[in-house]
Amino acid sequence: MVVRTRSERAVQAQKGVMEFLLINHPLDCPICDQxxxxxxxxxxxxxxxxASRYTEEKRVVFHKDAGPLIAMExxxxxxxxxxxxxxxxxxxxxxxxxxxxxxxxxxxxxxxGQTVDSELxxxxxxxxxxxxxxxxxxxxxARTWELARRASISPHDSVGANLIVQVKGDRxxxxxxxxxxxxxxxxxxxxxxxxxxxxxxxxxxxxPQIREGGQWKTVDWQTALExxxxxxxxxxxxxxxxxxxxxxxxxAPSSTLEELxxxxxxxxxxxxxxLDTRLRHSDFSADGLDAGVPWLGMPxxxxxxxxxxxxxxxxLRKEQPLLSARLRHAAKAGAKVSxxxxxxxxxxxxxxxxxxxxxxxxxxxxxGIAKALAQGKGIExxxxxxxxxxxxxxxxxxxxxxxxxxxxxxxxxxxxxxxxQATMLRALAQWIARESGAVCGVLTEAANAVGAALLGxxxxxxxxxxxxxxxxxxxALVLLNVEPEDDCADPVxxxxxxxxxxxxxxxxxxxxxxxxxxxxxxxxxxxxxxAGSLINAEGRLQSFNPVVQPFAQTRPAWKVLRVLGNLFGLxxxxxxxxxxxxxxxxxxxxxxxxxxxRLAAQHPLSLPQSLPQPAATAxxxxxxxxxxxxxxxxxxxxxxxxxxxxxxxxxxxxNPVLWQRLGLQDGDxxxxxxxxxxxxxxxxxxxxxADGVVRIAAAWADAAALGPMFGAVHVEKADSPAVSSRGExxxxxxx
Numbered sequence: 001m002v003v004r005t006r007s008e009r010a011v012q013a014q015k016g017v018m019e020f021l022l023i024n025h026p027l028d029c030p031i032c033d034q035x036x037x038x039x040x041x042x043x044x045x046x047x048x049x050x051a052s053r054y055t056e057e058k059r060v061v062f063h064k065d066a067g068p069l070i071a072m073e074x075x076x077x078x079x080x081x082x083x084x085x086x087x088x089x090x091x092x093x094x095x096x097x098x099x100x101x102x103x104x105x106x107x108x109x110x111x112x113g114q115t116v117d118s119e120l121x122x123x124x125x126x127x128x129x130x131x132x133x134x135x136x137x138x139x140x141x142a143r144t145w146e147l148a149r150r151a152s153i154s155p156h157d158s159v160g161a162n163l164i165v166q167v168k169g170d171r172x173x174x175x176x177x178x179x180x181x182x183x184x185x186x187x188x189x190x191x192x193x194x195x196x197x198x199x200x201x202x203x204x205x206x207x208p209q210i211r212e213g214g215q216w217k218t219v220d221w222q223t224a225l226e227x228x229x230x231x232x233x234x235x236x237x238x239x240x241x242x243x244x245x246x247x248x249x250x251x252a253p254s255s256t257l258e259e260l261x262x263x264x265x266x267x268x269x270x271x272x273x274x275l276d277t278r279l280r281h282s283d284f285s286a287d288g289l290d291a292g293v294p295w296l297g298m299p300x301x302x303x304x305x306x307x308x309x310x311x312x313x314x315x316l317r318k319e320q321p322l323l324s325a326r327l328r329h330a331a332k333a334g335a336k337v338s339x340x341x342x343x344x345x346x347x348x349x350x351x352x353x354x355x356x357x358x359x360x361x362x363x364x365x366x367x368g369i370a371k372a373l374a375q376g377k378g379i380e381x382x383x384x385x386x387x388x389x390x391x392x393x394x395x396x397x398x399x400x401x402x403x404x405x406x407x408x409x410x411x412x413x414x415x416x417x418x419x420x421q422a423t424m425l426r427a428l429a430q431w432i433a434r435e436s437g438a439v440c441g442v443l444t445e446a447a448n449a450v451g452a453a454l455l456g457x458x459x460x461x462x463x464x465x466x467x468x469x470x471x472x473x474x475x476a477l478v479l480l481n482v483e484p485e486d487d488c489a490d491p492v493x494x495x496x497x498x499x500x501x502x503x504x505x506x507x508x509x510x511x512x513x514x515x516x517x518x519x520x521x522x523x524x525x526x527x528x529x530x531a532g533s534l535i536n537a538e539g540r541l542q543s544f545n546p547v548v549q550p551f552a553q554t555r556p557a558w559k560v561l562r563v564l565g566n567l568f569g570l571x572x573x574x575x576x577x578x579x580x581x582x583x584x585x586x587x588x589x590x591x592x593x594x595x596x597x598r599l600a601a602q603h604p605l606s607l608p609q610s611l612p613q614p615a616a617t618a619x620x621x622x623x624x625x626x627x628x629x630x631x632x633x634x635x636x637x638x639x640x641x642x643x644x645x646x647x648x649x650x651x652x653x654x655n656p657v658l659w660q661r662l663g664l665q666d667g668d669x670x671x672x673x674x675x676x677x678x679x680x681x682x683x684x685x686x687x688x689x690a691d692g693v694v695r696i697a698a699a700w701a702d703a704a705a706l707g708p709m710f711g712a713v714h715v716e717k718a719d720s721p722a723v724s725s726r727g728e729x730x731x732x733x734x735x
Contacts, residue, residue, distance in 0.1 A: 034131025067115035093348030160536035198636035243271030253446035256532030297441025307405035314413020653695030
C-alpha cells in the first residue's frame with residue numbers, strides 16, 4: 001500500500017475539509033481564550049487557505065449556563081466533535097452534555113435546566129479543540145503566551161495528581177494536568193484544577209501577628225519567633241511540668257514530608273512525642289499494636305484491573321475522583337464492585353451489591369460478610385462471628401465475588417477510618433482479605449497521610465494520638481496547617497481543648513478559627529510557594545518546587561521550624577535547603593527502598609473477643625467530608641463553593657422514612673441537636689440514606705457546634721429562621 005499525504009489531490013481535500021470546518025466558525029481569534037493553544041487554529045494555518053469563499057451569514061449559537069466552572073459563552077465556535085460528550089460517557093461516567101437538534105441547528109448543550117456538575121468536568125475544557133468550552137474562573141484573565149508553566153503535585157487528595165501550574169508574575173492563574181500514566185493518566189479532578197483560587201484569598205495571613213493584651217499586633221518575623229520561643233518555654237516550665245506532657249502538636253495530613261519531619265524533630269528535641277495528623281479519627285486503639293502503615297495496598301494503576309472489590313465506608317467518587325475513574329473502567333469491564341456504607345450514593349458505574357445500614361451496624365454487617373465468606377470457603381468462621389445471624393443474600397453475594405477471580409481488594413474509606421470502631425472494621429477487613437486472597441488497603445484521606453505514618457507523626461505507639469491530646473490538652477500546643485473548626489473529628493471538644501491550653505502557636509497560610517485561641521500566628525507558604533515532598537496512597541514519593549514567590553511576608557513552614565530549632569539552641573537544625581531536609585526525612589524512614597519494605601510489612605490486627613452491641617438510637621449522624629471542604633485552600637476557592645456539591649453539603653440530608661414521619665417538605669428547616677448543642681438548618685430528602693440516618697456534613701462551620709462526626713442526633717421540624725452556630729442567618733438554597 002502506498003499512501004500519499006502531500007499529493008495535489010490530498011492537499012486539495014485537506015483544504016476543502018478545513019474550509020467546511022471554518023464556514024460557520026467565528027473569526028474571533030484575537031479575543032478567544034483558546035488563542036495560542038487552539039487545535040483548529042493550528043490546523044487552519046497548516047492546511048487552510050488564506051481566504052474564504054463563504055459570503056453568506058454565519059450561524060449563531062446562543063450562550064448557555066453550564067455552572068460556575070465551565071463557560072459556554074461562545075458556542076458558535078463549536079465544531080461538533082463531541083469530545084465533551086464522549087468524555088462524560090466514557091470517563092466521568094455521566095452524560096451531562098449532548099447533541100440536540102439536527103443539521104445546521106445542531107447544538108451541544110446540557111440537559112434542560114441542568115448544569116455540568118461532575119467532579120471531573122474541567123477535563124472537558126482541555127479536550128475542547130476550539131475554545132467553545134473554556135474555564136470560567138480563568139476567562140479573560142491572561143493569554144497563554146503570557147504564562148510561565150511549572151510542574152507541581154496536588155495536595156488535595158491522596159492520589160498526588162501531577163499538575164502544570166501556570167503563573168503570571170507571582171500569581172497562579174491556571175492549573176492543568178501533567179500526564180503521568182501511573183498516577184493521574186492525563187486527567188485531574190475539578191478540586192485539583194480550580195482550588196488555586198483559594199491561594200489568592202483575602203483571608204491570606206500576610207505577616208506574623210502576636211496577641212498582646214487581648215489584641216492582635218502585626219510584628220516582624222524576629223519578634224514573632226522570639227515571642228513564640230519565650231511563650232513555649234514559659235508554658236512548658238509552668239508548675240515544673242515535664243515537656244513530655246506540657247508540649248504537643250497537631251498537623252494537617254496534607255503537610256509536606258519536610259514540614260512534618262522538622263516538626264517531629266523539634267518536639268522530640270524538646271522532650272515530647274505528642275504529635276498527630278489523624279485529626280478526624282476517633283478510634284486509636286490500634287496504636288501500639290504494630291498493624292503496619294495504612295496505605296492503598298497496591299499501585300494506583302492496578303485499580304483499573306480489579307475483578308472484584310469491597311469498599312467499606314467510602315464514597316469514592318467524591319473522596320478520590322481519579323481513583324473512581326479508574327475503578328469505573330474496571331466495573332465496565334465486568335468487575336464486581338460492592339459497598340458497605342450508610343448511604344447508597346450513585347457511583348456512576350455498575351454495582352454488584354450494596355449493604356446500606358446505619359454506622360452503628362457496620363461492624364455487624366462486615367462480620368456477616370466474613371461469616372458468609374467462611375461458609376463459602378468451607379472453613380469455620382472465627383468464634384466472634386458465630387453468634388451473628390445467618391448472612392443475608394447481599395452478604396453471601398459479596399463473599400462469593402471475593403472468592404472468585406484473581407485480582408480483588410477490600411478497601412477502607414474515609415468514613416471507615418474515622419468510625420468510632422475503626423480498629424474492628426480494619427481487623428475484619430484484613431481477615432476477609434486474607435481468607436479470600438484479596439488485598440486489604442486503606443483509601444488514605446490526605447496527600448501525605450502515608451508519609452506521616454512512615455515518619456511516626458501519626459503515632460504507631462499508644463498514648464500520643466490526637467484524641468488523647470484533645471482529652472488532656474497540653475500547656476503549649478503547635479498547630480501546623482490546622483483549622484480547628486473544620487479539620488477535627490469533634491470541633492466542640494477541640495475548641496474546649498484549645499481554650500484550656502496556655503500558649504498556642506498557629507502556623508497557617510490563612511487567618512482561621514484558630515485566631516480566637518492562638519497567641520501567635522505565623523504565615524506559612526502553601527504548596528505553590530514552597531518546596532516539598534508528598535507520599536501518596538500507593539507509597540509513591542513525589543517532590544515539587546515553588547512556582548511563585550511567597551506572598552507578602554509568608555515563609556515556607558520548613559524554614560520557620562528550622563529557625564525555631566535554632567532559637568531553642570537545638571542540634572540538627574542547620575539545613576540550608578528543602579532538599580537537605582528531604583534527604584534527612586527520607587533517611588529517617590529508611591530510604592526509598594525502605595518505604596516499599598515498610599509498606600509491605602503489614603501485620604494483621606487480631607479480631608476482637610466480642611462484637612460491640614450498638615446502643616438503641618433512633619437517629620444517627622453520618623458526617624462525610626464534602627469534596628470541596630477537604631482542606632483550607634479548597635474551602636476558599638469561590639468557584640468550587642458555588643458548585644452543586646458545595647451547596648448540597650450545606651443541607652441536612654434526611655432519609656425518606658424520617659422525612660415522612662416529620663412531615664417535611666422541600667425548603668423546610670430542621671432543628672438538629674447532638675449532646676447539648678442545637679442548630680437550625682435547611683433540609684432535603686435523600687433517598688440514598690439508610691433508615692435512621694441523617695447526613696450532616698463535617699468541615700462546615702455552621703454544623704461545627706454539633707460536635708462529633710458519629711453518634712446519636714435528635715432531629716425535628718423547625719419553624720424559626722435558619723441560624724448558624726454563630727447566630728447568623730443561613731440562606732436556604734434550592735438545589
